[in-house]
Amino acid sequence: MTFELELRGITKRYPGVLANDAVDLAVRPAEIHAIVGENGAGKTTLMSLLYGLFPPDEGEIFMRGERVEFSSALDAIAAGLGMVHQSFKLFPTLSVAENVVFRQEPRRRGLIDRAAGIARVSELADRYGLAVDPEAAVEDLPVGVLQRVEILKALYRDAQVLILDEPTAVLTPQERDQLFEVIRRLRDAGRTIIFITHKLGEVMAISDRVTVLRNGRAVADLVTAETDPAEITLHMTGRAVDLDRRAPEHQPGQAVLEVENLTVLGGHGRAVVKDASFQVRSGEIVGIAGVAGNGQSELIEALCGLAEAHNGAVTLSGTDITTADVAGRRAAGLAYIPEDRYGVGTTRQASVSENLLMGHHREETVQRRGWFDRGAVARLTGRLVEVFDIKAGSVSGPVSTLSGGNLQKVVVAREMEHGTPLLIAEQPTRGLDIGAIEFVHSQLIRYRDQGGAVLMVSAELSEILSLSTRILVMFEGSIVATLDPRAVDEPEIGLYMTGAHLEAAVA
């Protein structure tokens, strides 16, 4: 048979790293092909090579039996490939339709035909069940929708093979299910999908075949129906990993964070957080669950000093920090793992070590009278790299060369290192492989056991259930429920998250 797509002996070296090592990959027409592997295994690199972003050092690519060589993504697109990157590449101030048709605008008498663009985009969206408003400005949209826009972009260019790099990392369970529906429709329409993920449940649920990468090598090519998560994990890591254990019980102590009647206004003066009151005590992990866009991000930003509180009071270890700036809050005892590791959590132009230093750079241990002790800086960053197993060619290299998961580890390592009374962790394990998730979970539990208070926001209900001492559910800006993780299950939390409990109460 001819493969839709075949990669033979693909090799890519970076200084100090063999990112892809003679990788073979065969993808059949109209199949959903999952690619899994630990952080830094070389998944994104392989897809970027395939997509023509840079040439492989060695190896060949075949499409439907024909040898192809792409010198740029434009070639790859012309050949029928489409890629949705780990970090989206959209113009925030343009509309959905404008982003989708960009550079291939329908024209009439030489001028861009906006109406036709909008019509074509909504037609495509309808056909594959991608719910978007073509005229909405991209900057106002939640990530789940942004992703649909990226998919539309590829479909608009008539991609026969669609590459999705960790598409579900940023999605809520509901959005994920919708995405799967779209993917299945695309397959049924004869398109081929390559799908990168760290979640084996998703691999089992959606893929037809799965290729496992490990340290840059393709170590297994499996038929999904004939394998199971344990086997895949073994190929990925060489060991067994248990994710579903619950955190051992721990007795909470004094309140560290006290939030009273906090209201935050978003754009247009609308309340995006409404009258929220809660506490986080030392020795407990409070998990916030909610469908993305129900005020969790705004709540966290207001707690961290990146957004203004309109009303209410925030107290941290007895200090009123309602109006303090970020520096003041950090000094009062707060560390923060932000949701957006690309735009907020790291600075892509700076080096790995400069990024690890951020927030520690004024500490007595690394500087004296404003001058760095470079030995101490190297020791600090070296230790973080080692403890969190951050795979980087060199710590003085730019952080932008790290894989997505390793970038996340930079942020997590740096913030946990503060050892502050309060740790705010927003999507702490997003993009991490299962081994790294297990590690971060154990670190969060250790943090808690040492008397730290942890406030965690996560789109992973399983993560919330397994780690939290208490669960707060947010819906439309309000905290609508405080739940005991031992007494609820995912579907029940889901009811609160979608506001269904309100209807139940009325009925």
Next chain:
Amino acid sequence: MLERVLNQVRDMSRRAVVSPVTFSLLFAFALAAAIVAVTGGDPLAAGGEMFTGAVTGSGLRNTLGRSVPIIGMALAVSIAFRSGIINLGGEGQMVIGGLAGTIVAIYVPGPGYVIVPLAMLAGAVVGAVWGLLPAYGQTWLRLPILITSLLLNYVARAITGYLVRFQLLDDAVTLTSTRQVPETARMPKMPIFGGVSLSLILVIVLVALLWMVYTRSVAGYESQMTGFNMRSARYGGIDVEQRTVQVMVVAGAIGGLIGTHLIIGEALRFIDGELVLAGFAWTGLLVSLLAVNRPIPIFITGMFFSALQIGGLAMQRNAGVSWRLSQVLQAVVIVAVACRLAIRRGERPSTEVSDAESAAVGEV
């Protein structure tokens, strides 16, 4: 060991060869030669005159002398650019600081070793205050520094113009000018190459200091990180507003120093409107862009631009080719660098653009 060193050298030279700067320089000189040839001149002779005019005899002295304000103003603008502040007010800071320094030099009596430093200090302080205004405008009133700093250039011109015309005018000459700076209050010249202003040492010290600050100080780290990504810097606990104010103070102070130097070390009279004619603030801005805001490359590039300008004058004298050609050269270098960067950007695998490039093309 040796092999590693060799490899590194090879690597560096390879990078230098493909670097946009090298490319643009070659391109610019080729274009200039073509222009000379087309207009009936001899490109080799013109080039030769330009070169000898810039680096031999009094030409070398002049090149070194002119490099002081070019490098100085480039340093001033570079520290603002590096922390993401678009300070276009270098000229105003230079002019108003320069007048302040001049006033001290003319009217405060005392020995040179007191008055010269005092004048420089006065220039720095007033320049700093002039830098402070747009900084507070931004942090308090949210007026963008880009605009206020630019507009304040005109205010500075007006204020100095008024003062020179109505308060400090020297009736003995027909110029709209202050009195001459007394001999004792002038910036001394070093007895090298026929007399180079001591200010060159000041500039070299500044280059070294800034290099130190950016490679190993907390202040440099915070400025640089703020310039890279303000959101991330704020999130990391950096007080971005405070840093903005500090950076503008330092930038303004350097501007004031250079302004004072230009009077007490070069012109000796503050002639109304004269200080802005040479356009040092703008040449400095170009130098900083070309050197991607790094102190040591600024020093080298600044010297080069200075040599271009001085050599251009010599070329006009001795080869009959207008000195404007060196301005054309300067402009072409800049445009070529910008184009090269744009092309390379297009080729890039992702949206990732190296800091150097975004600093060079993104900030203006």
